[in-house]
Amino acid sequence: MPEPAHLQAAATLPEAQKEPVVLFENVSLRFDGPAVLEDVSFRVAAGETRILLGPAGVGKSVLLKLANGIMRPDSGRIFLFGEEITAMPEEQLLKLRTRTGMVFQEGALFDSLTVRDNVGYQLMEQHLPVDEIDRRVREALRFVELEHTYDMLPASLSGGMRRRVAIARAIINQPSLLLYDSPTGGLDPVTSTTIDELIIKERDVYGTPSLLVTHRLQDAFTMVTSHFDSEKGEMVPLPHGQTNSLTSFLVLHQGKLIFDGSTAALVGSDDPFLKEFLA
Amino acid sequence: MAFAFDRIDTLAKSMLFAVQEYTLFCWQGVSSLFRAPHYWADIMTQCDLIGVGSLPIVVLTGFFTGGVLALQSAASLAQFGAQAYTGRFVSLSMIRELAPVLTGLMVSGRNASGMASELGSMVVTEQIDAMRALGTDPMKKLVSPRVLATVVMLFLLTIVSDTLGTAGGAFVAVFISKQNGTQFFTSAYQSLGYDDIAQGLTKPLFFGFIIATVGCYFGMKTSGGTQGVGRSTTQAVVVSSVLIIFCDFILSRALLWLYSGI
Numbered sequence: 001m002p003e004p005a006h007l008q009a010a011a012t013l014p015e016a017q018k019e020p021v022v023l024f025e026n027v028s029l030r031f032d033g034p035a036v037l038e039d040v041s042f043r044v045a046a047g048e049t050r051i052l053l054g055p056a057g058v059g060k061s062v063l064l065k066l067a068n069g070i071m072r073p074d075s076g077r078i079f080l081f082g083e084e085i086t087a088m089p090e091e092q093l094l095k096l097r098t099r100t101g102m103v104f105q106e107g108a109l110f111d112s113l114t115v116r117d118n119v120g121y122q123l124m125e126q127h128l129p130v131d132e133i134d135r136r137v138r139e140a141l142r143f144v145e146l147e148h149t150y151d152m153l154p155a156s157l158s159g160g161m162r163r164r165v166a167i168a169r170a171i172i173n174q175p176s177l178l179l180y181d182s183p184t185g186g187l188d189p190v191t192s193t194t195i196d197e198l199i200i201k202e203r204d205v206y207g208t209p210s211l212l213v214t215h216r217l218q219d220a221f222t223m224v225t226s227h228f229d230s231e232k233g234e235m236v237p238l239p240h241g242q243t244n245s246l247t248s249f250l251v252l253h254q255g256k257l258i259f260d261g262s263t264a265a266l267v268g269s270d271d272p273f274l275k276e277f278l279a
Numbered sequence: 280m281a282f283a284f285d286r287i288d289t290l291a292k293s294m295l296f297a298v299q300e301y302t303l304f305c306w307q308g309v310s311s312l313f314r315a316p317h318y319w320a321d322i323m324t325q326c327d328l329i330g331v332g333s334l335p336i337v338v339l340t341g342f343f344t345g346g347v348l349a350l351q352s353a354a355s356l357a358q359f360g361a362q363a364y365t366g367r368f369v370s371l372s373m374i375r376e377l378a379p380v381l382t383g384l385m386v387s388g389r390n391a392s393g394m395a396s397e398l399g400s401m402v403v404t405e406q407i408d409a410m411r412a413l414g415t416d417p418m419k420k421l422v423s424p425r426v427l428a429t430v431v432m433l434f435l436l437t438i439v440s441d442t443l444g445t446a447g448g449a450f451v452a453v454f455i456s457k458q459n460g461t462q463f464f465t466s467a468y469q470s471l472g473y474d475d476i477a478q479g480l481t482k483p484l485f486f487g488f489i490i491a492t493v494g495c496y497f498g499m500k501t502s503g504g505t506q507g508v509g510r511s512t513t514q515a516v517v518v519s520s521v522l523i524i525f526c527d528f529i530l531s532r533a534l535l536w537l538y539s540g541i
Contacts, residue, residue, distance in 0.1 A: 070408050070412060090416065094415070094416055097413070097414045105405065110410075111406070125415055
């Protein structure tokens with residue numbers, strides 16, 4: 001396995017940002033059958049975007065839920081914002097989770113609430129004034145270019161729109177970490193590119209660290225070879241041969257983390273599975 | 280033979296595990312009621328859905344059960360020349376036994392299934408995980424309001440059923456059995472003691488708790504997609520109905536001993 005990317009990336013970061021936002025130490029998890037995750041260790045540093053690749057059903061979503069304390073590992077330790085969450089009581093975890101934003105595979109919008117109430121859910125739970133909630137919901141919806149869906153119910157939105165609303169819900173509280181679970185899964189290429197652009201925009205404009213799960217290589221490589229141009233207001237490709245230095249890869253296979261490194265290391269890997277996976 | 284023992288062993292363990300899980304679930308649901316934040320708006324919404332929503336079926340069930348009771352008892356009592364006791368028979372049967380149990384079963388059929396399917400759908404579409412990811416405790420937000428609302432509203436619905444059952448009995452006694460209305464109500468009123476009313480109104484508190492906790496438990500434990508939601512819904516209705524009848528027997532025995540020393 002090549003030198004882990006987080007060590008290379010961490011070396012280029014300011015001292016204050018070297019503290020990992022997420023840290024997995026020898027994490028294992030098993031349900032009834034074989035281990036879903038076995039001895040998984042990695043970290044997400046401040047400002048970093050880590051793309052978790054792997055075939056379908058390999059445990060990527062489980063790993064994301066572990067990172068947010070929604071599931072608990074059988075062994076190993078998980079740290080979120082420097083605090084160990086492995087055995088943290090749910091009450092404390094709920095508070096810690098208000099600092100993260102999570103985008104679920106199918107959006108997981110509350111289907112009985114309007115888009116406004118979905119996006120502003122966290123703010124309503126904090127009992128903020130209605131005017132402020134309205135303003136921030138509109139701001140978040142403007143970010144995902146869906147301001148016109150304000151009063152609509154999730155059932156009347158398309159799959160792509162639901163993901164964008166889910167992104168708006170995840171970012172409204174200005175989280176310190178974003179977790180994306182296959183945000184483009186099941187979407188057409190055009191809609192996928194729109195979602196990719198939003199994720200890149202969030203990464204480049206706000207610098208929010210993130211852990212992104214996908215099995216679509218095209219999306220993953222779009223992330224590392226593009227950046228958001230604030231002046232043009234759109235995603236543009238980086239010059240040929242350049243990649244985003246703070247975006248790197250993790251690859252899961254049969255419950256094990258078989259790769260942790262940069263784009264160049266991934267592309268140049270001799271691992272037979274990686275070669276086949278990337279082909 | 281060994282295979283049979285293995286199966287029994289596995290079944291016993293899984294049942295014991297389910298009881299343990301359900302007990303912990305109930306404890307969390309109740310203890311969440313006493314910890315902030317409190318979702319009063321959700322409690323009121325559930326009171327409306329469970330209480331007001333169940334009112335028509337409870338009214339109809341209560342009225343016609345009282346009516347049937349009067350019809351059957353009047354015919355039997357007439358053989359002994361004791362038709363005048365119809366009011367007493369109807370009110371005692373309704374208030375002590377039939378109103379709480381039938382209301383419980385009706386509300387269970389309507390609401391335990393509703394809770395299991397609603398929460399089950401939220402589980403399989405990851406809405407519960409999303410809620411937790413947004414920093415909200417689903418036990419506080421979804422389970423506790425349903426438990427409190429069901430206990431309170433079933434208590435009130437039982438009073439409605441008691442009243443309508445007695446009215447249904449009176450209607451049949453007066454208009455079909457041609458009895459005297461004053462005699463019916465006097466007999467019904469004089470036979471009732473505070474212990475009868477206390478017995479009848481203690482039961483819905485337990486039944487309401489069973490309906491809500493069983494409905495929510497099966498909902499929150501749903502797995503296996505839409506098929507799993509259907510399975511949870513069926514299990515919730517079956518288990519809550521059986522538990523209500525079982526609990527009724529235990530409570531009747533305990534309350535009779537408590538109030539009458541029998």
